Amino acid sequence: MRLRLSHRAQPFVSERELMNMQPFIDAAHQLVTQRSGVGRDFLGWIDLPDQQSTEMIAAMKKKASEIAQKANVLVVIGIGGSYLGTRAALHLLGHAVPELAAPSLRVVYAGHNMSATYLSELLADLDRYDVAVNVISKSGTTTEPALAFRFLQAYMEKRYGKEDAATRIVATTDRANGALVAMARASAYATFVIPDDVGGRYSVLTPVGLFPLAVAGVDIDALLAGARRAKQELSESDVSKNDAYAYAALRNILLRKGCAIEAFVSYEPGIHYIAEWWKQLFGESEGKDGRGLFPTSLDFSTDLHSMGQYVQEGARILFESVVRVKSPRHALTIPELASDADGLNYLAGQSVQHVNDTALRATMLAHEDGRVPQVLFEMDDMSEQSLGYLFYFFELSCAISGYLLGVNPFDQPGVEAYKKNMFALLGKPGFEAERARLLSAREETRNARE
């Protein structure tokens, strides 16, 4: 139930270079542990593995089992950090071919886009199921989930009546601020609180992730136990003993050596949404003040047949962070074929895992020849405990990495730019001046073109 750094980007980064980062790591470690750095009001995630109230966890489990008894579909409404952790966990822990799964409870998502097609088709098919809704928004005012909830709330009240709907809707939000908490109070929904000092992308181990995961039958105690173990094992500042810190140092070294892009690579399809969660974590934490690696992801070996060409021979601007799962959920032995028509008998008797691992080794050797630095993580297995460890590992390394970079790893001011323009163009009250500015700029551009 661990994540280990087993390859540290050699020969592109030497041990000496890594050790040279120690004083800077020490400083970042102090900023986190003494809670003295910029953004220090958002360090609550540090204590989530071992300091959450047992009453709150018990209340979540109770409501989760109530919901699981009456519903066979849970609609999780949220965007960014308010849904990605749940999606990452369920994708890793659930059926590897979700289209074929028949769980007693399905989790579907809404409020992570504003597609009329998506929302209409979701609403059209809900009648076939017994439905519950978990609406999640820290601010309680984000447009995407608010819009989806407007439709889902109306659907639930029409179908079940106000009273029964209220037992099937759970709101996860701020303790006092935002429209959602007021709506939840007005309708007497069960609510769970997102702590003030935990930002969206660091919130998977709060009720944001824990409640829907509990409804879906995930062992949230094991998830927290894995995170607790990570917290204990990753407490030293020494870069030779703390893999989360070594990773933070390596990615900063590689950035300074000219890498602009970090690709999160895995060979297990179940890790796909972990990469999505990781992208938000690092992208929102570090992409500011004109700095930061651009985080992207690749699913191998699938993407070796599309993006593999670019990685091998394209512009030398990226490095890869590869995750290998040591013990996948199943072992599968390749059978012998009498005719050997497909020419694969040379693999008969070998495990599919061996072939997948060999692809990983072969690709790492090829990419090293292609001058792509690589970091390799080994994840023990695809269990709740290992996942809890992984979540905490990357949250910690992200905080340290952001401080090494010299940014505030806990704010996201750039996200407001599109929102401001969208509100202005949609005519939201309070954005009149901005609307006039945007429309006159457009007019000027048109005149200049004509």
Ligand SMILES: O=P(O)(O)OC[C@H]1O[C@](O)(CO)[C@@H](O)[C@@H]1O
């Ligand atoms: O939970 P909220 O407040 O709806 O925010 C959702 C997401 O939107 C952001 O605030 C960006 O706008 C993310 O940081 C966050 O994870």
